[in-house]
Amino acid sequence: MTTADVLVIGGGVIGASVAYHLLEQNPRLRVILLEREAEVGAGATSKATGGVRHQFSTEANIRLTLLSYPYFTRAQERFGRPVDFLAHGYLFVTASPPTLAGVARSVELQRALGVRSRMLAPGEMAPLLPALVTADLVGGSFCGDDGSADPYGLLQAFLSVARGRGLEVRTGEGVVAVEKGGQRVTGVRTARGAYAAPIVVDCAGPHADEIGALAGVDLPSKPFKRQVMVTEPLPGFPDMFPLIVDLDTGWYVHRQGASAVLMGGTDKDRQPGHDTTIDW
Ligand SMILES: Cc1cc2nc3c(=O)[nH]c(=O)nc-3n(C[C@H](O)[C@H](O)[C@H](O)COP(=O)(O)OP(=O)(O)OC[C@H]3O[C@@H](n4cnc5c(N)ncnc54)[C@H](O)[C@@H]3O)c2cc1C
Known part of the structure; x- marks a missing residue:
């Protein structure tokens, strides 16, 4: 023993x-x-993709990121090694006016807690990624302090x-x-x-x-399958652009290495389970 x-x-x-x-x-x-x-x-x-974001809709989650953020930005001091944190920003987009109203409430909460997030009109998104099609969008939110690290x-x-x-x-x-x-x-x-x-x-x-x-305890925690795919480097894509989340589908797009793109999401209708086969 x-x-x-x-x-x-x-x-x-x-x-x-x-x-x-x-x-x-x-x-x-x-x-x-x-x-x-x-x-x-x-x-x-x-x-994991390694995304680190302040843009949440609950105070607890926002505060958790505020507490953990220095672990990424000051990793060298704390651990004696970097964790490859890059503040490329997170951009949330939607084509739904009610969803946009929810985003606005979240941004208000984030800003009240000291987060530098802001609302963006579709026309303001183009400089972040010129290839982004914004015609059907009603708006979104952006925080340049969000980013990703090496999990x-x-x-x-x-x-x-x-x-x-x-x-x-x-x-x-x-x-x-x-x-x-x-x-x-x-x-x-x-x-x-x-x-x-x-x-x-x-x-x-x-x-x-x-x-x-x-231990005889019923934990309300269930695993949901998420799948990601990575492209070859795409000509015309900048080396750095925000991680973009489509709030209407949960689909996200992220820079991966030099100009390649990682995409992924979770099928919200899927039942919990440990199956890790790729099926799309
Ligand atoms: C594709 C994908 C993308 C993601 N992207 C992000 C992201 O951008 N940002 C983000 O914050 N999170 C992201 N996540 C979520 C993130 O990966 C998890 O929240 C995080 O890694 C969980 O860490 P963990 O230590 O709890 O679990 P794990 O890393 O799964 O570790 C649990 C460990 O427990 C071990 N274990 C299990 N059962 C036993 C047992 N009986 N005895 C002993 N050991 C056991 C397992 O082998 C495993 O090593 C993503 C996840 C996936 C799958």
Whole structure:
């Protein structure tokens, strides 16, 4: 039986962040991170676009970005390495007047919290990406401080500092049972052995509800499939343009490398599940 102060289940960016912050608060803690796969970052983290935005419609989400933004812009200072953050901006567009009214309310909330977002008329969008067809749009919003970073780089940044403070990362350790004493969690079991700890943090991402079920807790978190595609470099596209989100469909378009374009979205009618086959 291995003992720890805290067990973190899941070696994605959230598990890495939790471990990093625990050890930043108290480097004397024994923190063990258990990852099911042979290496960390194999889940959603390494698939993510890396978008970082302030443009949300709820105060909680806006405040979360305000708190986390310096981790991207000042990564070198904090982690001793960059996370490739680029403030290319996010542009939200819509062809629907009611949706535009909602965007205006969100921008008002964002600005009240100190975010430098603003409403844009279709005619004001052309300088951001001349190839954008705006004829059917009624408007949108833009924040030039939004951007993107390298999610896997951020994961490794968290882990490298946390490892320096004593974090133990154990890969190939899938949690198969959560041990309890009364109402309290007392540890976990993997196929290889048992771990005891008074605190277990569920950072299993799209599998978080499965860990919850092992502990007898029904977590209201379900995974939804998202698919992305990347083009060859497109002549005529600038090296940098905003990440553009069509609010009416959820479809987004993003610069990828030199002049290539990444596009993606989530089919909102799809049922939750772990199927990762490509079907479009
Ligand atoms: C295509 C795509 C694009 C995205 N774009 C963005 C974006 O632009 N901006 C943004 O903010 N977010 C984006 N996301 C979402 C982002 O990827 C996730 O929110 C984030 O990576 C979640 O991190 P996580 O650590 O919670 O999950 P994960 O990275 O999935 O990590 C969970 C880990 O838990 C492990 N695990 C699972 N079960 C067990 C078990 N029983 N025992 C031990 N380990 C276990 C898994 O193997 C995995 O490594 C995108 C996601 C996708 C798929």
